Amino acid sequence: MNDREHDGREPWLEELDRHWRPEALDDVGRARFDARLRERMDATARPSLVRRLAPVAIALALMALAGLALRSPEVPPADETQLAAWEWELLLSDELNDEDSSTLPEEYSAIASAFLIR
Amino acid sequence: MSGRVEELGALEAMARPELEGAFEAFVVSHRERARRLAWRLVGGDLGAAEDVAQDAFLRAYRSLGRFRQEATLSTWFYRILVRQAANHRRWRQLRERMGGWGDPEAADPRVAPPGDPALRLRISSAMEELTGRQREVFVLIHLEGFTVRETAALLGRPEGTVKSHLHRALARLRQELADLRDLEGANS
Structure with missing residues (x-):
């Protein structure tokens, strides 16, 4: 078989070639084909809406994350901090075992009550 | 086929408008053959053939920057087209197995060859x-x-x-x- 075996091909192949092909494009078909391709090529060159909005979406997501971080319980309200400090002090104190709450600061009771109610 | 397009020099050295102009000339000279080849590869469905040909041109256009002179532009393009057609046939076979492609005789309702x-x-x-x-x-x-x-x-x-x-x-x-x-x- 040489490299141009389609040259001088058998007659039935000519017949097959003649019948097994689409109708050629006319002027309207060519214009339609080119216009559709041109439109798709232009769309490729143009940044898509998703690409254009991506930086805005990322910025909004970062802002939302920052907002959540600010609201996280890592930095408790002042009263809770104060309460925890006193509780820690009480744990360390010998007076905790005396079952005598009279030694607790008066302010503790007020804050503890407010905390429990909340 | 345009000799100018076939013998394109270093594509990467061409200015974008010049490159696009050369590609448009390539489309004009290859559109009919691409469509006919796609039609024959996808089994006589004109709508699918036009989609495959369009997708191949579009893919080639997007990848122009990656084209190297190891092959001619037309060989490179038709390689893309044959792959697109093979992908289309695979998808069609899959859809046929799932039971939804319909009558192959009704595949091309617009134009009778x-x-x-x-x-x-x-x-x-x-x-x-x-x-x-x-x-x-x-x-x-x-x-x-x-x-x-x-x-x-x-x-x-x-x-x-x-x-x-x-x-x-x-x-x-x-x-x-x-x-x-x-x-x-x-x-x-």
Whole structure:
């Protein structure tokens, strides 16, 4: 078989070639084909809406994350901090075992009550 | 085919408008052949063939920056097109297995191709009997006029493998379309 075996091909192949092909494009078909391709090529060159909005979406997501971080319980309200400090002090104190709450600061009771109610 | 397009110099050195102009010239000179080749590879569905041809041009356009001069622009483009057609056939087979493709005779409702519809149907059925690779090789060489070497480069297969596929395809089609030969003989 040489490299141009389609040259001088058998007659039935000519017949097959003649019948097994689409109708050629006319002027309207060519214009339609080119216009559709041109439109798709232009769309490729143009940044898509998703690409254009991506930086805005990322910025909004970062802002939302920052907002959540600010609201996280890592930095408790002042009263809770104060309460925890006193509780820690009480744990360390010998007076905790005396079952005598009279030694607790008066302010503790007020804050503890407010905390429990909340 | 435009010699200017075929012999494009260093594409990466071209200015964008010049590159786009050269590509548009390439589309104009190859659009009909691309569409016909796609039609033959996807089995006579004109709508699918136009989609495949369009997708191949678009893919080539997007990848122009990656085109290297190892192959001609047309070999590179037709490689893309053959892959697109193969992908389309795979998807169609998958959809057929899932039970939703419909009547193949109704695949192209817009335009009836020229010629005898019954004969075309017989050819179509015979082509469907070929494996995907046999069909590609047969169509490229015997119907579209590519050489064995070009086809091997286009499919990324050794020339011996291409010849083997071609031999089997021809044997199969001779068997399936024997009366087409007789018909031709009777007419001549």
